[in-house]
Amino acid sequence: MTAQLIDGKAIAQQVREEVAAEVGRRAAAGKRQPVLATVLVGDRPDSVSYVTSKGKACQELGMGSVSRHLPGDATQADLEAAVRALNADPAVSGILVQLPLPAHLDEERVLSLINIEKDVDGFSPVNIGRLAQKGREPLFVPCTPYGCIYLLEQVGVKIEGANAVVLGRSNIVGMPAALLLIGRNATVTVCHSRTRDLPAVCRQADILVAAIGRTEMVRGDWIKPGAAVIDVGINSVPDATRKSGHRLVGDVNFDEAKEVAGWITPVPGGVGPMTIAMLMRNTLRAAQMQDPA
Numbered sequence: 001m002t003a004q005l006i007d008g009k010a011i012a013q014q015v016r017e018e019v020a021a022e023v024g025r026r027a028a029a030g031k032r033q034p035v036l037a038t039v040l041v042g043d044r045p046d047s048v049s050y051v052t053s054k055g056k057a058c059q060e061l062g063m064g065s066v067s068r069h070l071p072g073d074a075t076q077a078d079l080e081a082a083v084r085a086l087n088a089d090p091a092v093s094g095i096l097v098q099l100p101l102p103a104h105l106d107e108e109r110v111l112s113l114i115n116i117e118k119d120v121d122g123f124s125p126v127n128i129g130r131l132a133q134k135g136r137e138p139l140f141v142p143c144t145p146y147g148c149i150y151l152l153e154q155v156g157v158k159i160e161g162a163n164a165v166v167l168g169r170s171n172i173v174g175m176p177a178a179l180l181l182i183g184r185n186a187t188v189t190v191c192h193s194r195t196r197d198l199p200a201v202c203r204q205a206d207i208l209v210a211a212i213g214r215t216e217m218v219r220g221d222w223i224k225p226g227a228a229v230i231d232v233g234i235n236s237v238p239d240a241t242r243k244s245g246h247r248l249v250g251d252v253n254f255d256e257a258k259e260v261a262g263w264i265t266p267v268p269g270g271v272g273p274m275t276i277a278m279l280m281r282n283t284l285r286a287a288q289m290q291d292p293a
């Protein structure tokens with residue numbers, strides 16, 4: 001292996017410890033505890049598990065959490081009423097609406113409703129708009145892309161002037177990751193399902209962020225020697241040797257890529273743990289803005 005492994009688990013733990021320490025300092029100073037409110041509609045097992053992990057993380061870091069669980073057939077009005085109530089509740093620092101919502105609900109309208117000072121997921125149009133504009137700062141940066149950039153910065157990858165290629169243009173990962181890299185003065189190419197000759201584009205990348213949800217699609221010979229490879233993908237593949245019968249792999253073929261890259265994130269244990277760590281950081285930040293020290 002030539003690549004340096006980027007240990008997302010350890011870096012996320014360090015972020016969590018910093019957040020917990022600051023939460024403790026605020027409590028000692030008599031400040032309000034940061035509180036994260038999650039809104040879940042329906043019972044998708046992955047969404048239930050994400051919301052549960054977020055609540056657990058709050059507890060571990062000394063923060064409060066409240067959860068609003070609406071039935072899968074909840075109406076748009078029910079969901080909007082839940083968000084409005086959380087907007088109006090001074091005890092709630094941050095609000096996260098777990099995505100994806102059931103198809104009958106209007107995601108854009110719901111995300112627009114969240115008070116931007118409580119938009120700890122960073123998905124409200126105002127926060128994303130600010131991220132996209134030169135010289136403007138969003139109040140909150142979306143957690144997974146924020147985690148990707150944080151990992152690069154922690155291991156000392158130079159972003160300014162680098163050729164960065166982002167695979168994927170989703171609202172929650174690819175596009176905000178590209179905007180963050182542009183904001184840090186990388187030259188960014190965003191690829192998607194209609195991009196021609198993906199391997200050739202990837203070979204230009206000093207920084208490659210893969211967020212396509214395609215099992216190990218990025219091969220070792222797509223990678224420029226020495227590049228930093230951030231693998232956001234989480235794909236489940238059958239594995240009879242595991243008790244669960246499956247294992248998680250990324251969008252990058254790790255075994256091939258680690259022989260070529262300069263830095264690489266593993267899956268699991270790379271970007272995954274960063275998402276919740278950055279959510280905790282954003283929730284603390286919300287509390288700090290609403291109730292400054």
Ligand code: NDP
Pocket residue numbers: 144167168169170171172173174191192193194195198211212213214232233234235271272273275
């Ligand atoms: P989406 O399905 O919303 O977006 C996938 C993107 O990849 C789209 O832009 C799509 O292009 C592009 N794409 C799909 N297939 C190809 C292909 N063959 N060649 C080139 N581009 C392609 O996914 P998400 O952004 O939500 O998630 C991406 C991955 O990241 C998933 O594996 C997901 O599980 C993981 N993830 C991990 C998180 C974490 O905490 N680590 C958090 C969120 C997601 P087009 O726009 O043309 O359709």
